[in-house]
Amino acid sequence: MTNLNINGRNMSVEAANDTPLLWVIREQLQMTGTKFGCGAGLCGACTVHLNGEAVRSCQTSVSDAVGKKITTIEGLSAKGDHPLQKAWIAEQVPQCGYCQSGQIMQAASLLSKNSNPTKEEVVAHMDGNLCRCMTYSRIQKAIMRAAADMRTASATGSERRPT
Amino acid sequence: MNTHVKTPHGIQADLSRRSFLVGTAATGLVLGYAAVPGIDQALAAPSNFEPSVWYAIAPDGLVTVTCGKADMGQHIASTMAQIVAEELGASWKDMRVQLASNDPKFNDPVLGAQITGGSWSTMMNFDAMGRAGAAGRLALTEAAAAAMGVPAAELVVRDSTISHPKSKKSMSFADVVKSGKATKTFTPDDLKAIKLKTPDQYTMIGVSVPQLDIPSKTNGTAKYGIDVMLPGMLYGALVTPPVRYGATVKSVDDSAAKKVPGFVKAVTLDDKTATTTGWVVAVANTYSNARKAADALKIAYDGGPNAKLSSESLQTEARRLQALSDSGEYFVKDGDPNAAFGTAAKVLEAEYTTSINIHAPMEPMNATAEFKGDILHIYSGNQFATRSGAIAAGAAGLDPKYVVMHQMWLGGGFGRRLDADMMVPAVQAAKATGKPVKVIYTRENDMTMDFSRPLTLQKVKAGLDGDGKLVALSHDVVSAWPTQRWGIPDFLSPSVDKKGPLDAFTVNGADFFYTVPNHYVRAIKNEMAHNATPSGQLRSVAPGWTFWAIESMVDEIAHATGKDPALFRVELLDGKGKNDGGAQRLRNTLLAAMGLAGYGTKKLPKGEAMGVACVSSQERATASWTACVAHVAVAPSGEVTVKKLTVATDVGTQVHPDNIRAQVEGAALWGMSLALFEKATLKDGGIEQTNFDTYTPLRMSQMPEVTVNIIANGEKATGVGEPAVTVVAPAIGNAVFNAVGARVRALPITADAVKAAMKA
Secondary structure, three states: EEEEEEOOOOEEEEEOOOOOHHHHHHHHHHOOOOOOOOOOOOOOOOEEEOOOEEOOOOOOOOHHHHOOOEEEEOOOOOOOOOOHHHHHHHHOOOOOOOOHHHHHHHHHHHHOOOOOOHHHHHHHHHHHOOOOOOHHHHHHHHHHHHHHHHHHHHHOOOOOOOO | OOOOOOOOOOOOOOOOOOOOOOOOOOOOOOOOOOOOOOOOOOOOOOOOOOOOOEEEEEEOOOOEEOOOOOOOOOOOHHHHHHHHHHHHOOOOEEEEEEOOOOOOOOOOOOOOOOOOOOOHHHHHHHHHHHHHHHHHHHHHHHHHHHHHOHHHHHEEOOEEEEOOOOOOEEEEEEHHHOOOOOOOOOHHHHHHHHHOOOHOOOOOOOOOOOOOOOHHHHHHOOOEHHOOOOOOOEEEEEOOOOOOOEEEEEEEEEEOHHHHHOOEEEEEOOOOOOOOOEEEEEEEOOOOOOOHHHHOOOEEEOOOOOOOHHHHHHHHHHHHHHHHOOOOOOEEEEEEHHHHHHOOEEEEEEEEEEEEEOOOOOOOOOOOEEEEOOOOEEOOOOOOOHHHHHHHHHOOOOHHEEEEEEEEEEEOOOHHHHHOOOHHHHHHHHHHHHOEEEEOOOHHHHHOOEEEOOOOEEEEEEOOOOOOOOEEEEEEEOOOOOHHHHHHHHHOOOOOOOOOOOHHHHOOOOOOOOOOEEEEEEEOOHHHHHHHOOOOOOOOHHHHHHHHHHHHHHHHHHHOOOHHHHHHHHOOOOOOOOOOHHHHHHHHHHHHHHHOOOOOOOOOOEEEEEEEEOOOOOOOHOOOOOEEEEEEEEOOOEEEEEEEEEEEEEEEOOOOHHHHHHHHHHHHHHHHHHHOOEEEEEEEEEEEEOOOOOOOOOHHHHHHHHHHHHOOOOOOOOOOOOOHHHHHHHEEEEHHHHHHHHOOEEOOOOOOOOHHHHHH
């Protein structure tokens, strides 16, 4: 038995230590929002947070996640209303949508540290996440929109904070 | 004209009491299946013909549209709902979508099959969805009129409400459906007689409503094929051979695999559909264990007849075939170019090539199969349910009528999911284990077993008269034939020289709208490539390579005669004879793109230039008129940086402007990615690139500025998913020449090739 803390809940799973976290999340915990893309850390579709840091869950063994807070797209916000998720809808970003959980999780780890990124910082942070539909310009716009919304919210004293 | 484009017929409708239904159906094409032995009846007519349903209105007023098209990010389900909603008079907030099964009643009303591709969906379903929507409105209105005791003609339908302004009475759609009084039925003639709205009456078409599928794609809830979970399900991991096609398994040693916990068995595929060769699937209780077991299998192969082939050998064979005067079949045969070359003042000749390219959608191929009673259930996102269901049936040894295809959202399609290879391991593993099995390809399986864009070789010869006028053009296209591989005669086209059917999906686009009195286009099948690299339809298919050749050569001719390449195109687009209409639209689009880009007006630094191209993709009969001005900077090293792509496209009527912009931008970036970054190679019969480290689609840091300009001039709606793919590579190639005088004729354009051409 391996104990994991995922999206704020403690859960135990049965998996060999070297099992990629990705497959444990998808199959055992049946949270399928995190996607398999390349199995080699080259595309970013499987991005989740470990203690708030974006990691590729296909390259993270389940044993490496023990004792850390795992956050997936399902746990990014209570109601799918993280500023990035709202911005993704406002900018109508997704096409096929398959990479977008990973894109949003990757972007969230940037905005949690830097709520006023430059375009260059966004590109540098996001360049490991492939989008085969090539929605990159909308991803950029949505990140900028979410960042602006978060700055406004914090300026007006709202309690919303990125995870 | 391609034979698969047919007019709709056989429309029927049905209304039921409780949940009110209106629909249209078409009789299916009889799709032959001669190429695959053993399943000749695979694509036979529907077993139970029922009047089909495109949408239902529930008693709560929600309108659920069933989309018979694969939704791979083009938001086609939402688009269908939008067209229905326009004529129905429904409020957008009441619209829902669901994806159709492979029941033939959901066949495309024009194509008579369930297939999604060709940028056909909107243009071919616009009328049927509109009529279905209008029929619903008429039926609801009639029922409401009776209930209110007022003349139907005095009712106004808007936002899911039917109101009578004079008496101020009104009923919601939900009220009418609940009343059970909507019972009007429509014959095919009734439907045909319905007067649809004129564009000035539209309130929904032309509006960028929120796409219905997008929220689920921001919170992880959208279900793709890979997300399917069935009770008691096992997982299958593939071992594919080192040779792309033609290998056989000699032996499988599973002794090490047996030590993997959860391992169930290894199944060597016996694929009578010949879709796959030499595949083994390892089945286990989890995917990780299946993968470990697959990696532990020791498999011996016979590499088969293609095991020594390489990209170079396919190219050499293509050159040999092109040089033969009697190879191939004619797609276009106007006048006599060969005679004209004899009297021409100037003759230009050039060879253009494109490499093998891989679809690589982000969701790797997968399928889940379950035998339940007499029925084989398949869960997979697929673009061609009609054929893929038949392949699944063939893999199971069943009649196709016992196969139910459960459509899922597609994590990218781009033509890859027209194929059905993923059905075979899932079906045979499920059969062998007696349990539902989900097979997931690794990225390596996905790339090396892609039904790729074929390697192509094109020879173009042009003859000019003494005034520099283009009087003759001959164009040979040598490639594998992706669509012939389907074995469906209706998707082939007769050759003009009556030598038999040809695969127009290798030459579409070559029948351009330029006026050239003597013009030949020859489609030559590269049998060696066809066998070694079974090819597929990659976003834009033939126009992705034919326009690379044509639009490069037109530029070369212009430069040879000292003319501006853009203005030379305008001259050629004179709209004479058969080109009347299309040529003018393409000319206008080109001029629009030139104006928007500042072509010829901006002073650019040394090493920078603009280049143009214009295309009538996808097919002559289904064109979206598209032009691109590419602005590039070329470094002394030969490295090309695209600074800006200006794309203009005439789509006739736009249903959803924002979606069109998204599709055109994505398509243009695909074009750029294929032009500069994507190249696959064959060595020892196998694809050498296995993951995104060696096959490298465009990333965010490589994005140029892109401006998309939509021309909506009231003509019929055309498709937008693909055409912009085809215009970008020649625009970039032409810009590179304008910048540094380097003419590159091979895709992708590499820094080395540019540098070599600069020196030459």
